[in-house]
Each structure stands twice: as structure tokens, then as C-alpha cells.
Amino acid sequence: MTGMGGALLDVRNLTTRIRTPQGSVSVVREVSITLHPGEIYALVGESGSGKSMTVQSVVRMVPRRLLDGHFGKVVFEGTDLLRLSEKQMRTIRGGGIAMVFQSAMTVLDPCYLVGTQLTEVLKKYGLRGEEAQQRIHTLLTQVGISDPEAVCRAYPHQLSGGLRQRVVIAMALAGNPRLLIADEPTSALDPTVQLQVLDLFQEINRRLGTAILLITHDFGVVARVARRVGVMYKGEIVEEGDVAEVIHRPRHPYTRALLGSVPDLSWVFRGEPRPAAGETRRPARSESSSMTGCPYLSACPESGWRCKRMSPPMIEVSANHHVKCWKRREEA
Numbered sequence: 001m002t003g004m005g006g007a008l009l010d011v012r013n014l015t016t017r018i019r020t021p022q023g024s025v026s027v028v029r030e031v032s033i034t035l036h037p038g039e040i041y042a043l044v045g046e047s048g049s050g051k052s053m054t055v056q057s058v059v060r061m062v063p064r065r066l067l068d069g070h071f072g073k074v075v076f077e078g079t080d081l082l083r084l085s086e087k088q089m090r091t092i093r094g095g096g097i098a099m100v101f102q103s104a105m106t107v108l109d110p111c112y113l114v115g116t117q118l119t120e121v122l123k124k125y126g127l128r129g130e131e132a133q134q135r136i137h138t139l140l141t142q143v144g145i146s147d148p149e150a151v152c153r154a155y156p157h158q159l160s161g162g163l164r165q166r167v168v169i170a171m172a173l174a175g176n177p178r179l180l181i182a183d184e185p186t187s188a189l190d191p192t193v194q195l196q197v198l199d200l201f202q203e204i205n206r207r208l209g210t211a212i213l214l215i216t217h218d219f220g221v222v223a224r225v226a227r228r229v230g231v232m233y234k235g236e237i238v239e240e241g242d243v244a245e246v247i248h249r250p251r252h253p254y255t256r257a258l259l260g261s262v263p264d265l266s267w268v269f270r271g272e273p274r275p276a277a278g279e280t281r282r283p284a285r286s287e288s289s290s291m292t293g294c295p296y297l298s299a300c301p302e303s304g305w306r307c308k309r310m311s312p313p314m315i316e317v318s319a320n321h322h323v324k325c326w327k328r329r330e331e332a
């Protein structure tokens, strides 16, 4: 089942507030994301820009001690997740929506064999005995593991980082999710292994039709995997659109600065390891704030009077490209 306009996930004006020693702060501000079935959407931005808080809000996993409230809507397959009980959410997590995080070891227990852990996961979906073993074989094969039996007989620490992450992805696929949320799933891996795991996400998307919401701080990763991208800064999406369009014609000064700090994206297309980082210009740090006006004001080389007073609205650059910037509106 899909929601309005055929969307699988429709996040509408989502705001998430957390408690801090300085008071309540909006770490996600009026974020809207539409993801269609089978689509790959990337959220990109620097550390602290609110990417993780956005996806944790979608699956209602912001730690309770921090959360001060969600506002807006998170409509998944026609149901607003913000209105569900915790019990109802537990059936959505792992079922309709599965998650993969940066470190496989947050999911895998070092004390148990991989096969035992996969068997436990499948019990949750009612599979036991021979049926469960067959499903484990299928899942591990789907994530490109050529010797599933050997992997099942291993403890997590006996596997390479890449294999461990493949096992975690297999676990995430166990409930046949329609949406896979992956939060920096490759940043703990070596560059060549990163590329293999990114390609695996694409293959899962192609073969199983699973939609993917990918979080990354790396435009190289966006360029390799995603079809659409949202650029986050201080808790807001400041630019969004088709990946090629945003990369080749960035309209927000922050996106330009972020792209300027990625010297050469060609390595991702050639399938080569990332070259050593050279001297690059870093964009201004992105952390949530409670100020008025444009969130990028203090770092923007183009700001004008309007930017100081009012937060810019999202304006349409083209049908597949939107930007939150007063200057672009003046040019339009």
C-alpha cells in the first residue's frame, strides 16, 4: 500500500525538538521528504546537521530522555507513524522499515555464532527449522556472501568488516522491508570495501525493489548510489532534487561549499578507492540553532537584508530541483 500520490514515505514539515542543558532545541526543522517505492534518496550534510535525528524521528527512535516532541507528519504506506503506539511501531521497525547503522557490531553480539543470531531474527518472523535455514541461505546469498554455511559457523569477530556489514544487511532484509534506512553504512569500512557495499545497496534496490533512505556526509557516496538528494544544514533541508542536477548545478551557497570540499568525484564512477584527501575548503559547520532568518546567514557570501529577518521558503528551480534561498528567489 502507498500513501498520497503513490509515495511510500511522505515526511511533511517534520520538526523534532530535544532537551538540552540550554533548553529545548529544534534539531530537525520543517523537513519534508517524499520517497516513492523503489527509490534511493540520500540525505547529505556535515556532522551535526540533523541527518541521524531525521531518520531516528521517522522510526521514532530518538532516545526518550532527549525527546521534547515531534511535529508534522511521517506518513508511511498511508499511516502517520507519529500517531502510532510504541507497540504498533515495533511491528513497523524491521517489518515495513528496516535499519542499517554505521557499525555492524552495534547489531551483532560477539558471543554468538552468526547463524544462531540469524536464526533468532527469523523466529521474529515466524520461521523455524529447515524453513529458517533455507531463508538464511537465501538472505546471505542475496547480500553477495558466496559461502553462507561458513559465515554461519563464524563468530562476528572472525569476519572482515565488509562481511559483517553484509550480515547486518541480510538481517535487515529478513522481514522483507519496503524501506531500508541506512545511516552512514559504509563510513567504518575501508574505501574499496565501501564501494562494494554501496554497490550491494544498489543491487538490493534493483533486484528486490526496496526503497533506500541513505544518510551520508559524502557527496561521492550520493553520486554513486542515489537518484535524489536532500542537503541538510542546521536541521533543515536547504536544497533537494535529482542528484545529477544538484551536483552539476548546485544553487544553495552551502551545497556549493559542501561540493567544493569534495575535490574530485570521478573516483566513485571509476570504481576506484578514494584518493587521499588534499587541502580542501570546508563549509561552515552545521549544527542546530534556534535563530531566526536564514540558517546559513553567518557563513553566506551572498546574504542580504531579507536573509537576516526571515527564513527563506523552499523555491522551485525546476520540477526536480528546489532550494531554500532568498537570493535564488530574487533571480527567479
Ligand SMILES: Nc1ncnc2c1ncn2[C@@H]1O[C@H](COP(=O)(O)OP(=O)(O)OP(=O)(O)O)[C@@H](O)[C@H]1O
Pocket: 018, 020, 027, 045, 046, 047, 048, 049, 050, 051, 052, 053, 054, 066, 217, 287, 288
Ligand atoms: N544524544 C544527543 N544529545 C544531545 N544532543 C544531540 C544528541 N544527538 C544529537 N544531538 C544534537 O542534534 C543535532 C543533530 O545531530 P545528528 O546526530 O542528527 O546530526 P548528523 O547530521 O547525523 O551528524 P553525525 O553524522 O555526526 O551523526 C546536533 O546539534 C547534535 O548536537
